[in-house]
Amino acid sequence: MNRQIAILHGWSDNSKSFRPLRSFLADRGFEMKAIWLGDYVSKDDDVRIEDAARRMQEVVSEKIASGELKAPFDLIVHSTGGLVAREWLVANYPDGKGAPIKRLIMLAPANFGSRLASLGKSMIGRIAKGWNNWLETGKGMLDALELGSAYQRRLALRDLFDQTGGGAEGPYGARKVWPFVITGTRGYPSMMRQIVNEQGADGTVRAAAANLNAIGMTLDFSENGEIPALRAWTPRAGDFPFPFAALADRDHTSVTLPEKASGAAAEDDRLGELLLEALGCDSAEAYRRIEAKWRALSEATAGLARDPEANRAFFGGRPPAGESFRQHMQIVAHVRDDHGASVDDYFIEFFSPDQGGVQDIVLFQREVLRHVHVNKLDASMRCLYIDREALRSVFYQRYRRLAVSLSADAPGRNVAYFDAEREGARGDLVIHARDEEALAELGPERLLRNKTHFVDIVIPRRPKRGVFKLNR
Numbered sequence: 400m401n402r403q404i405a406i407l408h409g410w411s412d413n414s415k416s417f418r419p420l421r422s423f424l425a426d427r428g429f430e431m432k433a434i435w436l437g438d439y440v441s442k443d444d445d446v447r448i449e450d451a452a453r454r455m456q457e458v459v460s461e462k463i464a465s466g467e468l469k470a471p472f473d474l475i476v477h478s479t480g481g482l483v484a485r486e487w488l489v490a491n492y493p494d495g496k497g498a499p500i501k502r503l504i505m506l507a508p509a510n511f512g513s514r515l516a517s518l519g520k521s522m523i524g525r526i527a528k529g530w531n532n533w534l535e536t537g538k539g540m541l542d543a544l545e546l547g548s549a550y551q552r553r554l555a556l557r558d559l560f561d562q563t564g565g566g567a568e569g570p571y572g573a574r575k576v577w578p579f580v581i582t583g584t585r586g587y588p589s590m591m592r593q594i595v596n597e598q599g600a601d602g603t604v605r606a607a608a609a610n611l612n613a614i615g616m617t618l619d620f621s622e623n624g625e626i627p628a629l630r631a632w633t634p635r636a637g638d639f640p641f642p643f644a645a646l647a648d649r650d651h652t653s654v655t656l657p658e659k660a661s662g663a664a665a666e667d668d669r670l671g672e673l674l675l676e677a678l679g680c681d682s683a684e685a686y687r688r689i690e691a692k693w694r695a696l697s698e699a700t701a702g703l704a705r706d707p708e709a710n711r712a713f714f715g716g717r718p719p720a721g722e723s724f725r726q727h728m729q730i731v732a733h734v735r736d737d738h739g740a741s742v743d744d745y746f747i748e749f750f751s752p753d754q755g756g757v758q759d760i761v762l763f764q765r766e767v768l769r770h771v772h773v774n775k776l777d778a779s780m781r782c783l784y785i786d787r788e789a790l791r792s793v794f795y796q797r798y799r800r801l802a803v804s805l806s807a808d809a810p811g812r813n814v815a816y817f818d819a820e821r822e823g824a825r826g827d828l829v830i831h832a833r834d835e836e837a838l839a840e841l842g843p844e845r846l847l848r849n850k851t852h853f854v855d856i857v858i859p860r861r862p863k864r865g866v867f868k869l870n871r
Contacts, residue, residue: 401430401433401469402429402433402469402472402473403433403434403435403468403469403472403473404424404429404433404434404435404472404473404474404475404678405434405435405436405437405468405472405473405474405475406420406421406434406435406436406437406474406475406476406477407437407439407474407475407476407477407480407483407484408437408438408439408441408477408478408480409441409476409477409478409479409480409507409509410441410442410478410479410509410537410540410541410544411441411442411536411537412441412477412478413438414436414437414438416655417436417477417655418436419655419656419658419659420475420655420656420657421434421436423657423658423671423674424674424678427675429678435462435468435472437455437480439451439454439455439483441479441537441540442536442537443537443539444536444537444538444539445539446537446539446540447539447540447542447543448479448482448483448486448539448540448543448550449486449490450539451483451486451540452483452484452486452487452490453490455483455487456487456490456491459487459499463499468499470499470500471498471499471500471501472499472500472501473500473501473502473503473504473678474500474502474503474504475504475506475674476503476504476505476506476508477505477506477507477508477654477655478506478507478508478509478513478603478604478651479509479540479544480505480508481505481508481509481510482508482509482510482543482544482551482554484503484505485510485554485558486554488500488503488558488570488576489554489557489558489569489570492570492576493557493558493569493570494568494569494570494575495568495569495570495571495572495574495575495576496575498570498575498576500576501576501577502576502577502579502677502678502680503576503577503578503579504578504579504581504674504677504678505578505579505580505581505609505611506581506582506654506655507581507582507583507601507603507604507609507651507654507655508580508582508604508609508611509544509603509604509608509609510551510580510608510609510610510611510613510851511551511555511607511608511609511613511729511731511851512544512545512546512547512548512551512608512731512782513544513545513546513603513604513605513608514546514595514597514600514605514770514772515544515595515603516541516542516544516545516546517545517546517772517775518595542776545772545774545775545776546608546731546772546774546782547731547732547772547773547774547777547780547781547782548774548776548777548780549774549776549777549780551731552731552733552780552853555613555615555853556615556632557569558570558571558635559611559613559615559634559635559636560613560615560632560633560634560635560853561632561633561634561635562615562617562630562632562633562855563633564630564632564633565633566633567633567635568635569635569636571635571636571639571641572636572637572639573639573683573686574683575636577680577686578611578641578642579641579642579677579680579689580609580610580611580641580642580643580644581644581646581654581670581673581674581677582601582604582606582609582610582643582644582645582646582649582654583601583602583645583646583647583648583649583650583651583653583654584599584600584601584606584645584646584647584649584700584723584724585601585602585646585647585648585649585650585662585719585723586600586601586602586650586719586723587602587650587651587652588650597769597770598722598723598725598727598769598786599723599724599725599726599727599786601649601650601651601654602650602651602652603651604651605727605729605784606645606697606726606727606849607726607727607728607729607784607848607849607850607851608729608851609643610641610643610849610850610851611641611643612640612641612643612850613850613851613852613853614632614843614847614850614851614852614853615631615632615852615853615854616629616630616631616632616843616844616852616853616854616855617629617630617632617854617855617856617857618828618844618854618855618856618857619856619857620805620817620856620857620858620859621737621857621858621859622859624817624818624858624859626828627828627856629828629842629843629844631842631843632853640690641690642677642686642689642690642692642693642694643690643693643694643697643849644673644693644696644697645696645697645700645701645849646669646670646673646696646700647663647700647703647713647714647723647724648661648662648663648669648713648714649661649670654670657670657671657674658671662714663713663714663715664712664713664714664715673693676689677689697849700724701724701725701726701788701848702724703721703724704721704722704723704724704725704726704788705721705788706721707721710724725786725787725788725789726787726788726848726849727769727784727785727786727787727848727849728784728785728787728846728847728848728849728850728852729782729783729784729785729850729851729852730781730782730783730785730846730851730852730854731780731781731782731851731852731853731854732747732780732781732782732783732854732855732856733779733780733853733854733855733856734779734781734805734807734855734856734857734858735779735855735856735857735858736816736857736858736859736860737857737858737859737860738860740860741777741778741779742779742807742816742858743778743779744778744807744808745805745806745807745808745858746805746806746807747781747783747803747804747805748760748803748804748805748806749763749764749767749768749801749802749803750763750801750802750803750804750827751794751797751798751799751800751801751802752800752802752827752829753798753799753800754798759794759797759798762793762794762797763794763801766786766789766793766794767785767786767789767790767793767794768783768784768785768786769784769785769786769789770782770783770784771783771784785846787846787848790831791833795833798833799832799833799834799837800829800831800832800833800837801829801830801831801832801846802827802828802829802830803827803828803830804827804828805856805858807858810860812863813862813863813865813866814860814861814862814863814866815860815861815863816858816859816860816861817858817859817861818859818861828844829841829844830844830845830846831845831846
């Protein structure tokens with residue numbers, strides 16, 4: 400095949416790791432000399448995602464101008480390389496026009512963060528690279544990769560969402576760039592790296608954080624502290640869902656190695672098949688068929704969590720724990736007051752609107768909410784990780800619906816949030832339900848499996864009576 404391909408690595412990696420992938424493609428008809436391997440600095444503290452993307456544009460433009468690189472080419476990225484590629488695209492081709500790539504194939508992309516990035520430098524160095532890595536780890540990039548980072552939200556608002564509802568376009572679409580996402584749901588097998596394994600993730604990136612099909616909305620309590628006004632963010636790609644495949648037999652490293660045995664009994668070639676399918680996509684109609692096919696594959700992966708016999712059949716003698724394949728839902732919350740100032744001290748509460756008392760709250764916190772991360776640079780940003788399987792198998796054994804509310808600590812004795820007499824919102828917003836009929840009635844507030852939901856929450860800031868007076 401004459402079409403050219405560029406491959407871009409992730410954080411703390413380099414192009415040498417992708418020589419096996421280049422050989423895999425060359426063995427299947429792609430010309431070796433037409434496959435480029437990109438390198439960028441990722442472990443120096445002064446380099447940010449934007450720096451790598453800006454330099455990428457300069458290098459790509461030079462190669463195209465010299466005739467060495469032919470546009471359109473295809474781009475395969477891994478992990479942090481997904482953020483670099485998205486930044487490069489939206490910074491230079493915000494509406495997709497003139498973009499020199501057609502297919503963007505993302506392998507375990509950290510689109511919406513990685514829990515690993517929030518660990519201390521010493522822990523990251525020890526787990527990822529061994530003992531001799533205590534110095535620079537790439538703070539500029541790790542800040543962007545941290546769960547709930549402001550950078551991820553800004554990037555999503557530039558390439559995925561239009562908050563204004565004005566119908567602004569982005570770089571992805573039927574006649575624009577076609578993104579594909581392939582990720583694993585199996586944790587690392589090595590002893591030291593098992594420290595960072597979690598359910599629904601590949602050891603580094605959660606499936607819900609890799610999936611580019613995100614949801615965005617604003618909940619505005621400024622006019623009514625009981626019932627928020629809900630404004631859904633408009634997808635810049637319109638009605639054009641992106642193919643997303645969650646594989647049961649791949650971790651964050653092996654997802655880049657299609658010829659490496661995965662430990663599955665009969666599925667070792669599936670990763671390679673998906674890669675070639677994406678590279679061979681030649682029309683918007685074929686793209687939509689791939690999206691539907693990969694969605695069914697992801698559901699089959701999730702089915703292994705509920706079916707021990709299918710798990711054993713898939714992996715053979717010693718299958719991993721079924722919990723590894725559970726689907727999750729990720730929420731990235733950003734809270735600000737109605738003046739636009741960030742609110743750092745708040746609590747998001749999940750409960751059943753059909754139940755009094757606190758048992759429902761305790762059950763959700765203990766059994767369903769797997770992780771909450773307060774962003775280290777911006778405490779108004781929180782990332783919440785919800786176990787969908789536990790929601791259905793545990794919470795819904797007792798309750799029918801799931802709702803959410805918020806309370807925020809007053810900034811001082813003269814000012815309160817919501818009103819001067821009340822600590823938080825007393826209303827509720829239903830975001831999920833046990834029954835399919837009730838689920839179907841929900842709008843954009845509904846939580847969706849394997850997806851990240853960006854939720855901006857606006858709360859009213861109310862000065863107390865003594866803040867201002869007029870006397871005679």
